[in-house]
Amino acid sequence: MYQPTYDSRDIRYKKPYGAVPSGTVVEFNLRPPRSDGFSRGWLTARFESWDNREIRLPMPWVGTELGRDQFRATLDTKDYVGLVWYSLTLEGIDGRKRDLGHHQLTVYQPGETVAPWFGEGMTYQIFPDRFCRSRIPDPAGMVGRRSVHQNWEDLPEYRPDPRGEIRNRDFFGGDFKGVLEKLDYLKELGVETLYFNPIFEAAENHRYGTADYDHIDPMLGTNEDFARLCREAHKRGMRVMLDGVFNHTGYVSRYFNGDGFYPEVGASQSWDSPYRPWFNFIEWPKKYESWWGIYSLPAVNEGCPSYRDFIFGSEDSVVRRWLRAGADGWRLDVADELPDDFVHGIHEAARAEKSDAVVIGEVWEDGSTKIAYGVRRKHILGGHCDGLMNYPLRNAILSFFQGGGGEHFVEAMETIRENYPPFAFYSAMNSLGTHDTPRILTLLGAGGECRDQSRDWRAHFRLSPKQRRRGKDLLRAASLLLFCFPGSPTVYYGDEAGMEGFEDPFNRQTYPWGKEDRELVDWFKALGALRKNHPSLRRGSIRYVEGQGPVLAFLREGEGETILCACNAGEEQERLALPFPAGLTPLLGRAHVDQGEEGPTLLLPPQSGVAFLVTQLENPWAPGDATTD
Secondary structure, eight states: OOOOOOOOTTTTTTTSSSOOOOOOOOEEEOOOOOOGGEEEEEEEEEETTTTTEEEEEOEEEEETTTTEEEEEEEEETTTEEEEEEEEEEEEEETTTTEEEEEEEEEEEEETTTOOOOOHSSEEEEHHHHHHSSSOOOOOOTTTSSSEEEEESSSOOOOOOOTTSOOOOOOOOOOHHHHHHHHHHHHHTTEEEEEEEEEOOOEESSTTTEEEEEEEEEETTOOOHHHHHHHHHHHHHHOEEEEEEOSSBBOSTTTOOOOOOOSSOTTTOOTTTOOGGGOEEEEEETTTTBGGGGGSSSBOOOTTTTHHHHHIIIIIHHHHHHHOOOOOEEEEEEGGGGGGGHHHHHHHHHHHHHHHTTEEEEEESSOOOEEEETTTEOOOOSSSSSSSEEEEEEEEEOIIIIIIIHHHHHHHHHHHHHHHHHHHHHOOEEEOOOOSSSSOOOHHHTTTSSTTOOOOOHHHHHHOOOHHHHHHHHHHHHHHHHHHHSSSSSEEEGGGGOOOOOOOOGGGGGOOOOTOOOOOHHHHHHHHHHHHHOOOOHHHHHHEEEEETEEEEEEEEEETTTTEEEEEEEEOOOEEEEOOOEEEEEEEEEEEEEEEEEEEEEEETTTTTEEEEEEOSSOOOOOOOEEEOO
């Protein structure tokens, strides 16, 4: 069997595994074949957060093992927090050198603990205007010139208005009372956390241009309606996570007041307004910085003391007040566009208000290496974000089920596991789709985003029966993988009901109450039960069994339990021979099992996934079909 000279993911070469808390002494071992004739090694480490200070440590020969030399060095991380970039080199007495590449070591704050409630259970993401309404609202007197669809099944408005703008002012009227009516359904689904897209008063249906942080949008209900919703969710064992949009406000807001709707004097109306320092004016009052150049979303000055005090600094800050009202955590919109000390302030305020509050950041890449505005971010080094939205996992799942190969999935996810502190890896928000991505069923069924087609075509596109069957098969397999993976499996509202749609706003259509795809709903209920009832899926370790071509399989192990998850992304049946003797009790999915003397072999149907409880083999059972749906 091939053995590398160095493998950062194997504790024979580097221990402890992965990211380490500050103060850890890390041991490095090089293990070249003795026949290579090397005499010593070198470890060069660059401490990025210490002004790139570099140290070079000798790695002397310490012995041999099974025909391989061993060269060793230890690196004391002391009180350092940040990334260490290290390289390893072997030298021979004849002057030969072998470079063993450059590697990352993440060093995080010691003692960081995160409440487990988020990462262990299933999260359900609700886009409030489109989930469920208790009545058709009257928008008169509300901020923004809103219209309301009388027909719940209308398409959202996607064409520009006469000025060439898509204003997002068409509402459907989803509200908190509607969510209350569906709490028992969500409980049956296995939901343990409700994550709401923005709920504060705002002119647009997405509510990302906050108009008033102090009040729930009146179309959703009142502040007391929110508190009641939290109480009822808590009675059912569910937590509530809010969307914190603190990088920008609305042009139509109490603070900027671009259209004069609010009686207070806003930043755009008077230089003396208390809100004027909150914004970055280039030429007051008409020219100002905005989020991605969108004029309706003026960017805030996160360094302004009064703004910081308003969001997180005071006892009655936005972060603390809404936790006090019943929320349990915050998801930070565009977290990488917020200064690190601002995110740290939010984290401190949340923990001060509720010791088990959780803060999740929106970051689309590997959060350990993220650079924004020329600065390496501290997202998951402790005291900032407790976890991140796991878009790298979504990308890896999509790639795998679109022919990318199990080996690429393993490499991508093992990179994340190695780079992330354990608290962040196990507190990730894992999803197949969100309000910012096309519907997962459409992507899998249609085979892509179809950007070459017109917007009108994408608006009215529906999967053919053949495409929908393919999409459903792949969705069942992909969602099984999601629910078996470490971190919180997160379902975007309606994905469990078979909703379709390309990009925004087609991915934000109304939930099809009474017209759900019952096969998928039942499947997701089974997934929710699987996650809730098995401690190894909630907090166990992960170990890969296979990752090659169309086959991916891994074990989740913990608390005396082992579960095997295996997926076949291909068009043909695949064989998976397990390299250990074991009994397999089917939990969910389909596979044919041949029980051999050396261990079982699974025959995985095309485009499928299966989960087994793994037990010690005592009484071999006859080959047969293992099916639990």
